[in-house]
Amino acid sequence: MRSTTLVALSVAIVAACGSSKKPARDDAAVIDDGKLVDAPVIPSCENPVAGEQVTMRRIGGVVGAALLATSPPNDPRLFVLEQRGAIRLFKDEVLQPDPFLDLSVDAGGPVAAGGEQGLLGLAFHPQYAANGQFFVFYTTRVPNNTLRDVVARCTVSSNPDLANPTCVEVLSIPDFAGNHNGGMIEFGNDGLLYIGTGDGGGGGDPQRTAQNPASLLGKFLRIDVDNKAAGKDYGIPADNPFVAGGGAPEVFMLGLRNPWRWSFDRATGDLWIGDVGQGQIEELHVVKAADQRGANLGWSVYEGNSCCDTQADNCTQSGAQYPCEPTGKLFPQDSRTHASGWISIIAGQVYRGTCYPDLVGWHFYTDYGKGGLVKARLQPAGTLEIVDLPGTFPAKPTSLHADSRGELYMTNDVGSVYHLEAGP
Numbered sequence: 001m002r003s004t005t006l007v008a009l010s011v012a013i014v015a016a017c018g019s020s021k022k023p024a025r026d027d028a029a030v031i032d033d034g035k036l037v038d039a040p041v042i043p044s045c046e047n048p049v050a051g052e053q054v055t056m057r058r059i060g061g062v063v064g065a066a067l068l069a070t071s072p073p074n075d076p077r078l079f080v081l082e083q084r085g086a087i088r089l090f091k092d093e094v095l096q097p098d099p100f101l102d103l104s105v106d107a108g109g110p111v112a113a114g115g116e117q118g119l120l121g122l123a124f125h126p127q128y129a130a131n132g133q134f135f136v137f138y139t140t141r142v143p144n145n146t147l148r149d150v151v152a153r154c155t156v157s158s159n160p161d162l163a164n165p166t167c168v169e170v171l172s173i174p175d176f177a178g179n180h181n182g183g184m185i186e187f188g189n190d191g192l193l194y195i196g197t198g199d200g201g202g203g204g205d206p207q208r209t210a211q212n213p214a215s216l217l218g219k220f221l222r223i224d225v226d227n228k229a230a231g232k233d234y235g236i237p238a239d240n241p242f243v244a245g246g247g248a249p250e251v252f253m254l255g256l257r258n259p260w261r262w263s264f265d266r267a268t269g270d271l272w273i274g275d276v277g278q279g280q281i282e283e284l285h286v287v288k289a290a291d292q293r294g295a296n297l298g299w300s301v302y303e304g305n306s307c308c309d310t311q312a313d314n315c316t317q318s319g320a321q322y323p324c325e326p327t328g329k330l331f332p333q334d335s336r337t338h339a340s341g342w343i344s345i346i347a348g349q350v351y352r353g354t355c356y357p358d359l360v361g362w363h364f365y366t367d368y369g370k371g372g373l374v375k376a377r378l379q380p381a382g383t384l385e386i387v388d389l390p391g392t393f394p395a396k397p398t399s400l401h402a403d404s405r406g407e408l409y410m411t412n413d414v415g416s417v418y419h420l421e422a423g424p
């Protein structure tokens with residue numbers, strides 16, 4: 001199976017920028033379980049383009065809402081999530097007719113889609129080229145019409161463009177409302193799988209999950225998919241903050257409301273998190289690698305920098321029960337009010353590609369309602385340099401994420417996929 005995959009990948013490799021092509025290279029190797037495996041290398045851009053004027057070029061569209069574009073490591077293909085439950089495949093920017101995987105209800109799959117529900121996350125194993133494993137996050141109502149948020153392990157078939165049709169649940173989280181499901185998953189540079197979960201839903205964190213370390217909701221979770229603990233399909237990393245007690249062992253960070261889209265900066269390991277706000281404030285948190293373990297991002301004691309119970313929305317906790325104590329909490333580096341038109345922040349990713357050298361080190365992000373595009377980069381003091389970019393950008397964005405080359409792709413609610421490009 002693997003040799004078939006690798007031959008196909010090697011043949012399929014193309015260069016990064018625009019129409020420039022570069023011959024395939026297959027001289028790299030990775031070690032997996034002691035076995036040396038050839039792996040293709042994605043070449044850097046042959047003709048980089050200088051300039052900071054950012055544009056979005058539409059490369060194609062999928063069915064329904066497109067929620068994420070991503071790639072396995074060192075793989076030239078682009079995989080796009082359809083909210084309804086399928087993963088679609090682009091090769092050389094051409095949409096392939098058959099889904100890579102279809103977990104939709106129409107295909108007999110488990111994904112419950114609609115509103116904020118659906119196939120929400122996809123992360124390829126760092127050793128995907130060798131082990132064929134990838135992970136998905138979806139909402140489901142099977143069995144018994146009971147709502148759950150699920151992380152499942154899937155595998156590719158002998159055909160590299162087709163996954164095996166069923167996935168195995170790794171983590172199942174009971175949920176109580178259709179909104180606030182998080183859904184983004186990524187592997188860190190430590191090889192562990194990070195999972196962002198919503199506070200459950202409703203409004204105002206009605207079950208007080210986000211600050212409760214025993215709940216898997218309103219958190220970043222971190223699990224080891226390669227070393228299974230007894231009775232589980234995953235392991236608990238030894239330095240997770242509650243591994244010795246005081247909370248659920250999977251919990252890595254607390255105080256999230258709905259971390260819909262976030263990513264690691266692949267160069268630094270910093271987390272850039274868009275936490276969708278309640279009725280007033282959208283938040284962008286940048287949590288440096290050294291500060292992540294056990295971090296508390298504030299919700300639902302705070303919405304942004306504001307004490308939640310002072311606001312005229314449904315952050316209804318009383319100050320007496322949940323005093324707004326800032327000690328031990330991290331606050332966002334950028335916050336946008338709903339009065340300014342922001343309603344659901346869409347965090348993106350730090351550009352680490354080679355096609356547009358003047359974009360390197362900038363994180364690009366946007367908002368589902370406001371649209372537009374913002375870039376920000378960390379300054380030495382830990383604050384952000386923030387630039388609201390001129391120009392017109394796609395409406396109703398749902399994600400902005402890198403492929404294996406570090407090139408960024410935006411998806412939106414009507415199924416379009418765009419390549420972020422720049423020029424003078």
Ligand SMILES: [Ca+2]
Binds near residue numbers: 178
């Ligand atoms: Ca929910």
Ligand SMILES: [Ca+2]
Binds near residue numbers: 285302
């Ligand atoms: Ca926060």
